Amino acid sequence: MINMSILEPISQSKPLWSLDELVQVANDVLPQFLPEEKAHTRVREAVSPRLIRHYTSQGMLDEPLKEGREARYVYRHLLQVLLVRRLLTEGYGASVIDSLARSKPNQELEALLQGGVQLTVTPANPALAFLQDIQQRQSGTKRSSPRRSLSPQPMPLPSPAPSASSLGEPTQWQRLEVLPGLEIHVRSDFVLPTTSQEQHSLQQRILQLLRSLSRPKRRSKS
Amino acid sequence: MTMPRNIPQVDLIPLRAAVCSDRTTTLDVVIRITPPAAPKTDGQRPSLNLGFVIDRSGSMASERKIDQARDAVCYAIDHLLPSDRLSVTIFDDQVQTIISSTPVNNKASFTRLVQQIRPGGRTALHAGWVEGGIQVSQTMIAQLNRVILLSDGLANVGETNSDLIASDVHGLAQRGVSTSTMGVGNQYNEDLLEAMARSGDGNYYYIETAEQLPAIFEQELQGLSATMGRAVTLAINPKNDVVVADVLNDLDVDRQGRFKLSNLLAENVLDVVVRLKVPALSQTSEAQETVLGDFCLEWTDPERQQQQMQVSLQLPVVTSEQWEDFPLNIDVQQQAALMMSARAKKEAVRLVDQGDYAKANQVLQSTKQQMLAFDLPMSAPESAALDDLSHQLEQRQFARYRKMSSSQSYRRSSRRSSGHAELFYAYERGPRWGDISQQEIEAIVNSSDRALSSDGAISSAIHAAAGPELLAACRQLRDCEYGSAKITAGFKLSAQWVIHTVGSVWPQTPEEQEIAMATLKQCYQSCLQVAISHGIRAIAFPAIGTGSLGFPAKVAARIAFETTSQFLLNSTSIGTVRFVCFEEQTYQYYKREFGRVAGW
Numbered sequence: 042m043i044n045m046s047i048l049e050p051i052s053q054s055k056p057l058w059s060l061d062e063l064v065q066v067a068n069d070v071l072p073q074f075l076p077e078e079k080a081h082t083r084v085r086e087a088v089s090p091r092l093i094r095h096y097t098s099q100g101m102l103d104e105p106l107k108e109g110r111e112a113r114y115v116y117r118h119l120l121q122v123l124l125v126r127r128l129l130t131e132g133y134g135a136s137v138i139d140s141l142a143r144s145k146p147n148q149e150l151e152a153l154l155q156g157g158v159q160l161t162v163t164p165a166n167p168a169l170a171f172l173q174d175i176q177q178r179q180s181g182t183k184r185s186s187p188r189r190s191l192s193p194q195p196m197p198l199p200s201p202a203p204s205a206s207s208l209g210e211p212t213q214w215q216r217l218e219v220l221p222g223l224e225i226h227v228r229s230d231f232v233l234p235t236t237s238q239e240q241h242s243l244q245q246r247i248l249q250l251l252r253s254l255s256r257p258k259r260r261s262k263s
Numbered sequence: 264m265t266m267p268r269n270i271p272q273v274d275l276i277p278l279r280a281a282v283c284s285d286r287t288t289t290l291d292v293v294i295r296i297t298p299p300a301a302p303k304t305d306g307q308r309p310s311l312n313l314g315f316v317i318d319r320s321g322s323m324a325s326e327r328k329i330d331q332a333r334d335a336v337c338y339a340i341d342h343l344l345p346s347d348r349l350s351v352t353i354f355d356d357q358v359q360t361i362i363s364s365t366p367v368n369n370k371a372s373f374t375r376l377v378q379q380i381r382p383g384g385r386t387a388l389h390a391g392w393v394e395g396g397i398q399v400s401q402t403m404i405a406q407l408n409r410v411i412l413l414s415d416g417l418a419n420v421g422e423t424n425s426d427l428i429a430s431d432v433h434g435l436a437q438r439g440v441s442t443s444t445m446g447v448g449n450q451y452n453e454d455l456l457e458a459m460a461r462s463g464d465g466n467y468y469y470i471e472t473a474e475q476l477p478a479i480f481e482q483e484l485q486g487l488s489a490t491m492g493r494a495v496t497l498a499i500n501p502k503n504d505v506v507v508a509d510v511l512n513d514l515d516v517d518r519q520g521r522f523k524l525s526n527l528l529a530e531n532v533l534d535v536v537v538r539l540k541v542p543a544l545s546q547t548s549e550a551q552e553t554v555l556g557d558f559c560l561e562w563t564d565p566e567r568q569q570q571q572m573q574v575s576l577q578l579p580v581v582t583s584e585q586w587e588d589f590p591l592n593i594d595v596q597q598q599a600a601l602m603m604s605a606r607a608k609k610e611a612v613r614l615v616d617q618g619d620y621a622k623a624n625q626v627l628q629s630t631k632q633q634m635l636a637f638d639l640p641m642s643a644p645e646s647a648a649l650d651d652l653s654h655q656l657e658q659r660q661f662a663r664y665r666k667m668s669s670s671q672s673y674r675r676s677s678r679r680s681s682g683h684a685e686l687f688y689a690y691e692r693g694p695r696w697g698d699i700s701q702q703e704i705e706a707i708v709n710s711s712d713r714a715l716s717s718d719g720a721i722s723s724a725i726h727a728a729a730g731p732e733l734l735a736a737c738r739q740l741r742d743c744e745y746g747s748a749k750i751t752a753g754f755k756l757s758a759q760w761v762i763h764t765v766g767s768v769w770p771q772t773p774e775e776q777e778i779a780m781a782t783l784k785q786c787y788q789s790c791l792q793v794a795i796s797h798g799i800r801a802i803a804f805p806a807i808g809t810g811s812l813g814f815p816a817k818v819a820a821r822i823a824f825e826t827t828s829q830f831l832l833n834s835t836s837i838g839t840v841r842f843v844c845f846e847e848q849t850y851q852y853y854k855r856e857f858g859r860v861a862g863w
Binding site for chain 2: 166167168169171172173175176179232
């Protein structure tokens with residue numbers, strides 16, 4: 042089975058949408074990219090033409106293309122809308138998101154949304170990130186910044202998973218037995234992705250790895 | 264949008280049920296928040312994700328503190344469900360996680376790990392808290408995520424700045440992990456631990472002796488299991504030129520000017536006392552009321568949904584002459600007096616910190632006199648508490664004085680704002696060993712039989728002391744059901760009233776024993792209800808069930824204290840409950856049980 046990303050066919054159709062069309066496509070796929078619990082409980086998370094214009098005026102999305110007087114949107118706009126919505130739903134302030142979606146190439150936007158292939162993105166865990174910040178403050182240069190800003194709004198953006206060794210912590214692993222003969226080792230700072238798209242990508246990745254293992258084995262047996 | 268299934272009830276109770284048309288009215292109003300009862304089955308309580316952070320610095324070795332702390336953590340482990348998570352972090356100079364965040368699936372091995380904790384070096388309190396927080400934060404799928412930190416010493420390694428520690432705790436609370444703190448003994452920094460609990464949306468406990476630790480853990484766990492709302496705030500929006508002159512509780516205020524309340528726990532009533540200045544308003548008819556202000560309660564429910572409800576205070580406007588005829592609400596008067604007493608305790612601590620002991624003692628003494636002059640049900644226990652503080656101060660026991668005082672103020676303002684905040688004084692500092700018939704108190708309770716005869720040890724003693732009129736009065740009442748209570752005069756007794764109640768005999772089978780225990784519980788509840796309906800403020804109970812009824816003293820003592828404390832924690836209409844045991848062995852059981860509930 043191939044990893045059938047729902048974004049891939051859209052990308053390949055090289056769309057050129059009107060504002061209303063973009064809104065419709067975005068709302069169709071949006072639930073896949075929001076954290077599970079929120080995707081189901083909140084209906085009003087849908088985007089509207091007004092919201093898209095607002096995000097554009099805030100500099101969070103690229104300006105639309107023009108076809109005569111009409112605004113036209115492409116696949117990249119869709120990626121930006123999805124990412125912005127997702128971050129807002131997770132509690133990031135608009136000021137933090139700022140031009141994040143505009144500054145990333147398409148592949149990175151896709152990776153951020155799908156988690157998936159490399160899994161370099163730690164899904165947001167504001168509490169953990171906050172405490173790791175404190176740890177770094179304590180272990181870092183003494184008294185250089187005795188008072189951090191205590192503003193509760195801007196939360197740290199998703200960053201690559203900190204390697205446990207950099208925190209001076211013993212690394213802890215948990216072993217889960219999936220089937221007889223198959224164990225998964227999980228490091229204590231691993232956080233399960235929250236969106237169905239990311240979870241799907243994770244599944245695919247695991248299957249892919251397992252297949253790559255079993256192929257040479259079979260050959261050696263035969 | 265989901266509709267909230269369980270919402271608290273909010274009542275606005277004014278000191279007088281009107282304001283004046285011809286002059287400014289100063290009006291105290293109690294905002295009474297009554298959370299709904301907890302769901303019946305155990306499985307329905309919110310799932311918990313707890314991080315225990317235990318101080319094992321060298322000082323914990325003294326007075327068996329470390330032993331009690333271990334036992335308390337094991338108790339907690341024993342009472343968690345497989346659906347909960349826990350971690351245990353210990354700290355001295357070093358921080359070590361002995362159980363990293365895990366579902367509670369192997370109680371035996373966790374308990375073994377905890378039992379291996381040994382005391383070590385100095386106190387890296389902040390680093391210990393951070394590590395405990397990281398353990399809790401790793402898996403945030405539970406409905407309630409909390410770090411429970413226990414310490415007996417001053418933070419003296421790593422981050423020691425109180426403000427900075429408290430703001431870290433606050434930051435974590437905003438991200439969904441709350442913090443409760445427990446201070447053991449008299450050497451720790453109560454200002455720091457209280458500030459951490461306040462900014463951490465958790466509870467702070469002063470634990471004078473380590474023996475109380477298991478009971479305090481029990482209390483904290485019960486509270487967590489009963490949590491129906493966290494991040495609770497109250498916004499007060501006065502209308503029609505009304506001014507909020509004062510909020511008598513000592514509460515922190517958030518950026519939006521909302522008052523931060525303690526968590527909503529099932530059936531745990533919270534009172535906020537607000538003093539309003541109401542300008543002369545144009546007169547209305549009786550039926551037409553003027554809006555004085557809106558009160559908006561907001562909280563986060565266990566499903567992480569933001570909830571809110573609003574109530575508005577509306578009262579008729581009358582002339583000041585008519586106003587005088589409106590009765591004073593004694594409950595409001597009493598709550599305001601208790602809040603002012605809590606404030607005076609805090610003021611006295613401030614004076615002591617400045618070295619002005621004489622003035623501090625003066626504040627305590629004058630507050631006590633005021634409390635007695637009010638002549639309210641709570642006058643006796645509250646003035647006893649003030650007396651003890653004053654005594655500590657005179658003895659120059661500053662560390663103990665300061666902790667007792669600030670913890671009393673804290674409790675009265677937050678989780679114990681309604682009802683008795685200090686059960687220790689509600690029970691007159693402990694049960695007595697003596698004869699119930701000789702008690703000088705408003706009402707005594709008689710453990711009688713269904714015919715209300717003078718048979719039985721307790722009943723015959725009371726009847727002998729009261730004279731034959733008592734039996735005559737009992738005959739007129741005819742009989743009394745099991746678990747009910749009836750009242751007569753006290754005749755020749757010092758007590759003005761006798762409340763007669765009927766317990767059942769301790770049976771053989773466990774099922775029947777359950778029923779007998781429920782009946783005994785009803786006896787206590789019925790007696791308290793009869794007392795309230797007769798305006799009785801002080802009542803003495805014998806050790807009901809322990810005589811010829813044959814209850815084991817341990818069972819009888821547990822039911823006695825659990826039933827009465829449940830009542831006292833939510834009501835201040837009875838100020839004093841005294842237990843009088845005739846047998847010395849029974850008395851020892853009652854003393855032990857008192858020790859367990861006194862710190863709740």
